[in-house]
Amino acid sequence: MRASPWLMSLAIATGLGACQPAQPDATVAAPAAQQTPPAPVAADADERRYHFQCGDLAVQATYHGQDAATVVVGERTLAMVPAEAASGAKYADAQGNTFWTKGTTDGTLALKGEPERRCTGTGEAGPTPMPAADAAVTDVGFRATGNEPGWLAEVAAGATPQLRVETDYGQRTFAIDNPTQGKDGWSGKAADGTEVKLSFQRTVCQDDMSGKAFGTTAMLTVGARQYHGCGDFAGAPALAARP
Structure with a gap:
């Protein structure tokens, strides 16, 4: 029985198709682009530290933005928060201590149970806190x-x-x-x-x-x-x- 020329052509075409290299699946996603790592968080640039001489006491005041202040008086470290004042920047703690400055050159230190001390700014401090021994x-x-x-x-x-x-x-x-x-x-x-x-x-x-x-x-x-x-x-x- 002779094979139909049409069937033979179909068989050849099918065989050639099977020998072709596989085409990539268009549905496969390309590799994601490499992401840039996040930049490191910058240090608090709004922290400022100043030295004052308040009567017989050397004082260091560190202002944390406008939300808080750390006041070092000799061996004591006082954590303070803003207090109401007619002018300048006033900070106080729960024990009744207050530190009130006008700019960086003039201020008042009031420690509970002690007379108020007039403060004079002696300059901006560097990044390293003043050792307690320096205030003695x-x-x-x-x-x-x-x-x-x-x-x-x-x-x-x-x-x-x-x-x-x-x-x-x-x-x-x-x-x-x-x-x-x-x-x-x-x-x-x-x-x-x-x-x-x-x-x-x-x-x-x-x-x-x-x-x-x-x-x-x-x-x-x-x-x-x-x-x-x-x-x-x-x-x-x-x-x-x-x-």
């Missing part, structure tokens, strides 16, 4: 601090020695002129009659918060209450922090 009184012969609650005691060296004390995070302050000096410390009576004594032992002491090591162990007695901490004499070599 420079004529200190001995200095001791402690935590929970925070306290500070300084013995001023000079023609008229003075024992200065702050307790309970600065809520109470005492000043004793010409304190009695013994072999292990100083003692005296504050203006309100409170007995105050600062004593020390020459043993290495480690601050329980910062880990910093000091050359003496200190104890402060105010009335019937005792506070424990660490201290050093002015000019004493720094000790390495212990793990």
